Amino acid sequence: xxxxxxxxxxxxxxxxxxxxxxxxxxxxxxxxxxxxxxxxxxxxxxxxxxxxxxxxxxxxxxxxxxxxxxxxxxxxxxxxxxxxxxxxxxxxxxxxxxxxxxxxxxxxxxxxxxxxxxxxxxxxxxxxxxxxxxxxxxxxxxxxxxxxxxxxxxxxxxxxxxxxxxxxxxxxxxxxxxxxxxxxxxxxxxxxxxxxxxxxxxxxxxxxxxxxxxxxxxxxxxxxxxxxxxxxxxxxxxxxxxxxxxxxxxxxxxxxxxxxxxxxxxxxxxxxxxxxxxxxxxxxxxxxxxxxxxxxxxxxxxxxxxxxxxxxxxxxxxxxxxxxxxxxxxxxxxxxxxxxxxxxxxxxxxxxxxxxxxxxxxxxxxxxxxxxxxxxxxxxxxxxxxxxxxxxxxxxxxxxxxxxxxxxxxxxxxxxxxxxxxxxxxxxxxxxxxxxxxxxxxxxxxxxxxxxxxx
Amino acid sequence: xxxxxxxxxxxxxxxxxxxxxxxxxxxxxxxxxxxxxxxxxxxxxxxxxxxxxxxxxxxxxxxxxxxxxxxxxxxxxxxxxxxxxxxxxxxxxxxxxxxxxxxxxxxxxxxxxxxxxxxxxxxxxxxxxxxxxxxxxxxxxxxxxxxxxxxxxxxxxxxxxxxxxxxxxxxxxxxxxxxxxxxxxxxxxxxxxxxxxxxxxxxxxxxxxxxxxxxxxxxxxxxxxxxxxxxxxxxxxxxxxxxxxxxxxxxxxxxxxxxxxxxxxxxxxxxxxxxxxxxxxxxxxxxxxxxxxxxxxxxxxxxxxxxxxxxxxxxxxxxxxxxxxxxxxxxxxxxxxxxxxxxxxxxxxxxxxxxxxxxxxxxxxxxxxxxxxxxxxxxxxxxxxxxxxxxxxxxxxxx
Numbered sequence: 001x002x003x004x005x006x007x008x009x010x011x012x013x014x015x016x017x018x019x020x021x022x023x024x025x026x027x028x029x030x031x032x033x034x035x036x037x038x039x040x041x042x043x044x045x046x047x048x049x050x051x052x053x054x055x056x057x058x059x060x061x062x063x064x065x066x067x068x069x070x071x072x073x074x075x076x077x078x079x080x081x082x083x084x085x086x087x088x089x090x091x092x093x094x095x096x097x098x099x100x101x102x103x104x105x106x107x108x109x110x111x112x113x114x115x116x117x118x119x120x121x122x123x124x125x126x127x128x129x130x131x132x133x134x135x136x137x138x139x140x141x142x143x144x145x146x147x148x149x150x151x152x153x154x155x156x157x158x159x160x161x162x163x164x165x166x167x168x169x170x171x172x173x174x175x176x177x178x179x180x181x182x183x184x185x186x187x188x189x190x191x192x193x194x195x196x197x198x199x200x201x202x203x204x205x206x207x208x209x210x211x212x213x214x215x216x217x218x219x220x221x222x223x224x225x226x227x228x229x230x231x232x233x234x235x236x237x238x239x240x241x242x243x244x245x246x247x248x249x250x251x252x253x254x255x256x257x258x259x260x261x262x263x264x265x266x267x268x269x270x271x272x273x274x275x276x277x278x279x280x281x282x283x284x285x286x287x288x289x290x291x292x293x294x295x296x297x298x299x300x301x302x303x304x305x306x307x308x309x310x311x312x313x314x315x316x317x318x319x320x321x322x323x324x325x326x327x328x329x330x331x332x333x334x335x336x337x338x339x340x341x342x343x344x345x346x347x348x349x350x351x352x353x354x355x356x357x358x359x360x361x362x363x364x365x366x367x368x369x370x371x372x373x374x375x376x377x378x379x380x381x382x383x384x385x386x387x388x389x390x391x392x393x394x395x396x397x398x399x400x401x402x403x404x405x406x407x408x409x410x411x412x413x414x415x416x417x418x419x420x421x422x423x424x425x426x427x428x429x430x431x432x433x434x435x436x437x438x439x440x441x442x443x444x445x446x447x448x449x450x451x452x453x454x455x
Numbered sequence: 456x457x458x459x460x461x462x463x464x465x466x467x468x469x470x471x472x473x474x475x476x477x478x479x480x481x482x483x484x485x486x487x488x489x490x491x492x493x494x495x496x497x498x499x500x501x502x503x504x505x506x507x508x509x510x511x512x513x514x515x516x517x518x519x520x521x522x523x524x525x526x527x528x529x530x531x532x533x534x535x536x537x538x539x540x541x542x543x544x545x546x547x548x549x550x551x552x553x554x555x556x557x558x559x560x561x562x563x564x565x566x567x568x569x570x571x572x573x574x575x576x577x578x579x580x581x582x583x584x585x586x587x588x589x590x591x592x593x594x595x596x597x598x599x600x601x602x603x604x605x606x607x608x609x610x611x612x613x614x615x616x617x618x619x620x621x622x623x624x625x626x627x628x629x630x631x632x633x634x635x636x637x638x639x640x641x642x643x644x645x646x647x648x649x650x651x652x653x654x655x656x657x658x659x660x661x662x663x664x665x666x667x668x669x670x671x672x673x674x675x676x677x678x679x680x681x682x683x684x685x686x687x688x689x690x691x692x693x694x695x696x697x698x699x700x701x702x703x704x705x706x707x708x709x710x711x712x713x714x715x716x717x718x719x720x721x722x723x724x725x726x727x728x729x730x731x732x733x734x735x736x737x738x739x740x741x742x743x744x745x746x747x748x749x750x751x752x753x754x755x756x757x758x759x760x761x762x763x764x765x766x767x768x769x770x771x772x773x774x775x776x777x778x779x780x781x782x783x784x785x786x787x788x789x790x791x792x793x794x795x796x797x798x799x800x801x802x803x804x805x806x807x808x809x810x811x812x813x814x815x816x817x818x819x820x821x822x823x824x825x826x827x828x829x830x831x832x833x834x835x836x837x838x839x840x841x842x843x844x845x846x847x848x849x850x851x852x853x854x
Contacts, residue, residue: 176795228775228789229775285787286787316785317785318783318784321747322747323746351749353745354709355709383709388657389692389693418657420660420663
């Protein structure tokens with residue numbers, strides 16, 4: 001809105017005001033020589049003018065509101081991609097004609113789009129955010145107490161353990177469909193696994209990490225998507241369990257089960273994160289194929305050492321009106337023992353209703369003597385079965401037997417209370433029974449608390 | 456000139472000017488017939504060229520466009536049930552516009568409240584309800600007098616409007632609240648507010664989420680028989696089922712995070728909810744009122760169209776349509792529309808065969824064959840096409 005327009009509007013308003021006030025003064029009611037018809041005519045005119053005055057006041061009000069929120073600028077000029085038909089002489093034709101070909105060109109267009117200051121600020125902030133590295137924090141405190149329930153005296157009996165974990169996450173978009181990601185983790189404290197010495201970890205936060213009380217690079221990789229985002233390639237320092245052996249109900253130690261046996265299949269065999277590559281082919285029709293390799297030893301001296309190859313096929317299925325289910329089968333080979341050993345496994349999760357999910361895993365791995373075997377299963381409850389709509393709880397059981405005869409049975413229950421979008425609190429109760437070959441059986445009950453923050 | 460004379464002059468001038476405008480409009484109405492069959496065109500709402508374009512549904516040629524004025528920024532357009540008029544709200548001009556379809560002329564602009572966006576016709580075509588989300592009101596436009604006969608207030612960012620099939624009631628979805636307003640269409644009065652849910656008690660510990668940018672109800676989608684409404688609430692992550700006979704909430708269905716709205720399959724069996732928070736879709740069995748599948752989808756989903764037994768989910772910023780087999784309730788691939796494009800909303804033809812998708816950043820409409828999934832581009836339809844509309848389509852919706 002220009003100043004001159006406002007000045008004209010103001011002048012017009014003033015003149016109309018004068019007119020409205022002046023007319024009754026010039027033509028007072030009750031003037032004897034005034035014909036009644038003229039008086040009515042004047043009154044009608046006054047009424048009409050008053051109506052227009054009210055409309056003009058409304059217009060002025062609207063102008064003020066617009067001026068207070070609108071960016072005063074020239075119409076925007078944008079570059080537009082245009083397809084035109086051009087003949088050999090470079091002459092543009094409105095439609096396709098003999099001798100013309102379609103070419104793409106660019107031209108400026110003047111756009112009459114009114115933007116508010118909020119639009120401008122939002123666009124500037126979005127632009128700034130897109131250029132920066134995104135930083136996230138994922139922090140957790142886990143408190144666990146160990147009570148021995150069976151077996152000869154163990155040093156863990158009655159002890160309490162606390163592990164604090166903080167992940168710093170960095171993400172940066174490098175190009176279209178290409179992202180860099182790094183996860184630096186610091187662990188402080190002691191999980192119970194140093195004294196319980198089971199076949200799997202009672203605190204999954206420490207899984208596939210080597211050092212404690214110091215910063216460690218958990219992951220650092222570059223991801224790109226090809227073929228209309230059907231093929232995803234990830235390369236760098238990886239945790240291949242993020243891509244293989246997934247499970248909707250038992251695959252996240254931060255919000256679901258905390259024991260590693262109910263987070264991943266131990267027969268997968270990955271002990272440490274390391275250099276590797278993952279390729280995921282996802283045509284978005286329910287099938288997924290994955291392949292990858294990863295080194296799983298920090299002492300390896302070359303890429304051929306302690307190398308794991310994994311492949312997985314999965315299918316998303318909605319059987320019998322039950323809800324969706326995910327069914328995965330994987331196969332791996334590794335040379336960490338000095339010779340090639342294989343393993344295979346399955347992982348499934350199937351919704352039984354909108355709030356109830358059944359999950360199960362099975363795995364078999366070649367070992368020095370007989371094969372190792374693992375299976376687990378359980379239920380996850382959400383929505384209607386939880387106290388708050390976004391809470392979840394679960395019951396799980398796992399059984400792990402090694403070729404030499406060691407056995408582990410583990411049962412766990414958790415309730416995850418979502419306090420806010422950034423903070424969650426969990427109560428966890430684990431019972432684990434270790435049955436080492438050649439030794440007596442030892443059992444523990446491990447109650448625990450978990451406070452998880454992510455922002 | 457005396458003061459009285461000046462006042463007379465102003466009044467007369469305004470009247471003469473008004474008469475000229477009216478006469479011009481009448482003259483336009485007597486113009487050449489350019490659209491003889493309203494069912495033969497696709498409307499294209501061009502936000503930044505401030506016009507409504509008309510594309511022939513068979514030849515895919517533009518028949519013409521109606522310029523609404525500078526700084527109008529039309530948001531959504533709809534044809535009257537008889538196909539005679541097209542109406543649209545100018546979100547920057549705060550006006551409603553009425554276009555004569557046969558002659559493609561603008562016949563009336565009507566001042567309404569702030570930022571008019573979504574709209575709906577009563578089934579008999581008598582009234583056109585224009586939602587004004589920034590004014591928290593709904594303007595009732597009488598299509599006989601072509602005037603705003605009432606402005607219903609008391610809403611909280613009213614987005615979409617749904618009439619019952621008998622036209623007695625209209626349901627107003629409030630994105631700035633968690634309730635659906637029930638309007639008596641005979642008196643144009645807000646009768647009732649039906650809440651689809653409330654934040655859980657623990658929400659008091661998360662003020663950023665519940666007191667910040669509220670994401671309430673964008674639309675109340677009606678079942679084919681008109682008996683039930685399905686209103687998704689973004690903050691609460693639920694779909695409320697409202698019985699239209701008794702106007703009460705009969706069920707809450709938990710879906711994914713930040714659901715936008717429910718889109719009804721044409722056979723009336725399923726409702727598809729797009730959950731932008733966790734980038735999934737929830738498929739609700741409308742017979743059982745239960746979620747029967749939750750499937751992976753894409754970012755920033757703003758529409759679902761149904762054709763050839765499939766659901767096509769529009770993921771705005773990714774440039775993909777995610778396809779789902781509605782008989783098996785399973786994913787059935789993706790269709791890439793383009794790179795560096797932002798796709799908007801779409802309509803489906805009445806044969807349920809082809810989808811007409813607006814693509815704003817490349818100023819195009821893409822025509823997708825539902826059966827073969829072949830894509831045809833119609834370029835240069837106008838600046839920043841924001842949505843499309845076909846008379847009697849079952850997929851006429853907006854953002």
